[in-house]
Amino acid sequence: GAGVSQSPRYKVAKRGQDVALRCDPISGHVSLFWYQQALGQGPEFLTYFQNEAQLDKSGLPSDRFFAERPEGSVSTLKIQRTQQEDSAVYLCASSSTAGDTQYFGPGTRLTVL
């Protein structure tokens, strides 16, 4: 595809609901990253995939957060039992290799009521 796409663009969830956020990286990009961006702040790293392998999940804030990339392309970030503090924009980025320039999707704005 022409760029990284994410869906949905906006998600409103009631506290306690589970949500799933999708990322379609640039075709052929091996590396995929998830970031969390609170309002008015810089993005914070969540997790990193190289193909289907999750090589770094050190940024996931709790065990309610889970990410997968089963076929090495599309990735899903799942948040279970959402809390108000999970409200943020979730950004996905991909790069041709680790350390190379990362290209970002438009993000998913999650609001937990």
Added chain:
Amino acid sequence: AQTVTQSQPEMSVQEAETVTLSCTYDTSESDYYLFWYKQPPSRQMILVIRQEAYKQQNATENRFSVNFQKAAKSFSLKISDSQLGDAAMYFCAYTDYKLSFGAGTTVTVRA
């Protein structure tokens, strides 16, 4: 962990003038990359410019240029001939593989 510091929360510039955004970082690595990203209100993060640490020459992309001082761990961005479309939040970022971002600088352009 690497830290990236942007000490200017906001900067204002007159259209057609020049503005410089500051960034410092901390790392023990010798080989890494530095980036400036732009995030307009639509929130799409866009790459502005990239610098490889092993290159002494400062990167330039049209009206955007950097002043990379490796020993001082400083990486400033200069926007020349500022345009209204340059208004955005600008983030400095460091990477070994994952990006570490600064807090951002909001740039406003006065017509």
